[in-house]
Amino acid sequence: MAKDKTVSAGQAVSTARRLVSEALATRWKLFAISLICMLGVAAFTGALAYSTRLIVNDVFVDENTNKAIWVALLVIGVSIGKSFFQYANSVIAVLFDRSISAHYQKRIFKATIAKNVEQFAGKHGSTQMSQIKILGKACGSSVINLCNKMLTDTLTLIALFGVMLFQDPVMTLVGSTLIPIIFWLVAHLSKRVRAAANAETELTGAFFSLGTEAIDGIKTVKSYQLEGKSIRRFEAAVDKLEERLFGIAKVTSATVPIMELLGGVVIGLFVIYAAWQTVNHGKTPGEFTAFITAFLMAYQPAERISKIWVELQKTLVQAGRMYDLLDEKPTLRTDGTTEIDDSVASVSFRDVSFAYGKKVPALNRVSFEAVAGQRIAIVGRSGAGKSTLIDLIQRFYDPTEGVIEIDGINLREIKEESLRRNIALISQDVFLFDGSIRDNIRDGNVAATDAQIEQAARLAQLGDLIAEAPQGLDSQVGPNGRALSGGQKQRVGIARAFVKNAKIYIFDEATSALDGQTERAVMEALDEALSDATAFFVTHRASTLEHVDKVILLDGGHLVAFDTPQSLLETNPLFGELFEPSQGTKQGNTPVLNGTRS
Ligand SMILES: Nc1ncnc2c1ncn2[C@@H]1O[C@H](COP(=O)(O)OP(=O)(O)OP(=O)(O)O)[C@@H](O)[C@H]1O
Ligand SMILES: [Mg+2]
Known part of the structure; x- marks a missing residue:
């Protein structure tokens, strides 16, 4: 190095x-x-x-x-x-x-x-x-x-x-x-x-990254007694840096x-x-x-x-x-000029393949079409390519082969600003900025009124939290939301997505930290408030499938099936394995068989 x-x-x-x-x-x-x-x-x-x-x-x-x-x-x-x-x-x-x-x-x-x-x-x-x-x-x-x-x-x-x-x-x-x-x-x-x-610039970088890593991960460091390892690594970085500085000073x-x-x-x-x-x-x-x-x-x-x-x-x-x-040039071409504002948002993949670096493809000739307004679950084993697929929809990467379209327009032709404005991401590990809950929700849409922010917070089931906190919506969330619980953070993230009023919503295990009841309430609110939006749910939870029209089933980067949850449950062994009835709610397999959106 x-x-x-x-x-x-x-x-x-x-x-x-x-x-x-x-x-x-x-x-x-x-x-x-x-x-x-x-x-x-x-x-x-x-x-x-x-x-x-x-x-x-x-x-x-x-x-x-x-x-x-x-x-x-x-x-x-x-x-x-x-x-x-x-x-x-x-x-x-x-x-x-x-x-x-x-x-x-x-x-x-x-x-x-x-x-x-x-x-x-x-x-x-x-x-x-x-x-x-x-x-x-x-x-x-x-x-x-x-x-x-x-x-x-x-x-x-x-x-x-x-x-x-x-x-x-x-x-x-x-x-x-x-x-x-x-x-x-x-x-x-x-x-x-x-x-x-x-060398001095790089060694100073190592100094900061090793130190920050240990401090940010302090609970892991303590729990696994990694203090010694952290200290040794940091000391080695300091010594190397000092040695180099001494060389220059000499x-x-x-x-x-x-x-x-x-x-x-x-x-x-x-x-x-x-x-x-x-x-x-x-x-x-x-x-x-x-x-x-x-x-x-x-x-x-x-x-x-x-x-x-x-x-x-x-x-x-x-x-x-x-x-x-x-x-350094951006690795993706970003000179697309087409706006996707006034249209409803269908999303289609045509023979899309993608590989990180030169390795085995993470996605292999995937094709499907999500009609505007549909709710789509993306399921599969760990490492199947779910996160990769949603990263491609947001154009964090360009496919190695094939074409992705929104409303029939190639992603590469869409103006970057327009693409970002029309897609809302809610990830499992919600990132919040240090500030109040209100500020964080407003990040979804700077033009949102207080009434809209309160409405979004209610829809995201934040009502109780806000009622209990002395400062309500103005309570501070701390650096990266550390003053909130995992589930509270997720709900603030969901409220932020609600005020964005996007055309495409992507939930990457975004309700994983919510209890079953809260999750159901959030999903119902979503159905109501975002009925026009196309929504993707990366999920391992059977209960989420109650709310979806179709399922993208991935395995090892291949699209195994693109079908309704019911027919998958009846016909697909892999799907059955992933969502055994015992994984559902107390009513056995009802979430998948009966609860599908009409
Ligand atoms: N940044 C990366 N660089 C290299 N390989 C990656 C990268 N991200 C993911 N991969 C690989 O791509 C494949 C698909 O990963 P992906 O994250 O899409 O899986 P996933 O279905 O989201 O899994 P999980 O359910 O565990 O989140 C995996 O084999 C993974 O190792
Ligand atoms: Mg993932």
Whole structure:
């Protein structure tokens, strides 16, 4: 998993170009202001270095106290100017950083949510969230490092270089021989950091997913005494991550000391040269002081540039990953334009096959037609392909072969928004958002009035719960509805589906947590309220079959039968096996034989 993937310098450059052009396109005014600040910092730093020449020559060598006051005032003024621009520049840099990080975090989240269901397969939610955080932040720091910190330091270096050149061109050129050495060194370190950067993102993802898994599954962890296993796995993830971070830190920390060493060598050479020049050619001490001050002052920005440059390699690799995520194409074509609004909804499968990956087909040449308004049960052993079938109706996947139609229109031609609006899913494991019961029901239809929400809640048999709760419909459900029981959650999910007023309803074992009486009440309410809708019920319960017109019987991905419950019970051994009379209600096999919808 955490293998080092080498990213070339070329890739880093193209990422940088795209990132900077995107970031500055909408922030160029702010950038212009910060550029003024950067020029201010550079100019005043150069002036400060130059002022040492005045201090030494005019004040100390000439021993002129009058001039000393003017020079002192000049130095103070220059320092004030430098500090002012430095402060303004730092504040703008923070502003830049935060707005860019926030922008990309929002963008990656939006792009993630827009992906198809199948693109989420095998990915842990918390891994993805940690990536969004890290990658977004990396974009902000890349832009800031490139367009602010490094630029400020480069401009400062140019100003100080100017001062040095003005004081002593020969020695400046000698000092310049350091530049190619520094370039080579930085390039070498950069390569190593780029190689390690990808691994860091992945290891941080593992850190979050292992931790979240243990905390979300705390009851299982305790009940099976898996604390030790959870702790060991988490500790291994932390150690691996820390090891990798240490590897990166070792490289970035090397830059500054190496730069200092090189600088020390140059200063040593310069002392010898300066002594010789003063003795033989009569140079003033002020010129040397200004030169050496400029050289020493140039140190800091040069050091910082090389350090930032090496660090930048890491954030650019991460920004490149972010673009990979943003540019990833949806796996399903979603350019259908046909609306299914005004029609009744029949659903037909024609020779539909589907396989996950390249494996054995989960559905094999399945054909049936559900007439609009029909109630259809989907039954079969575990693993028969029931959930797959309803996922295909919702177009979470496209069939590998065959055609699925709603009202005679191929699903691929239907506008995605129209498809989603017309199908309501109620799954066994209802997902609720943290908020009130009312908010969760309203998620079914944002335009629903309070009266409609109350009506839906009553139909879904939530009346008692709401009457008992002190805050009624405004009671909080907790994160993922944890404050409710399984059956209560299912009923909130059903109420949410009721207000949606869809044309097709899909119940994936959606009443499994309800007691028999409540289930019957819900099913009756459904018959009444949604008489026009076509409804599918994935079920293992005989009682549900009372309410259906037809049954899709699946086995090993094949459609075994598409018939009424009565005739299946009479003729089909598999169906008889699945719904033995003893599985029904107290009245033996009556639910299947007598209770069918007319
Ligand atoms: N995401 C997936 N990736 C790979 N294979 C899958 C995936 N989901 C389901 N399968 C396989 O497809 C087949 C059909 O699974 P499906 O979930 O449709 O069964 P099911 O009838 O709903 O079963 P159950 O009653 O247990 O819910 C099974 O063999 C299953 O292992
Ligand atoms: Mg299933």
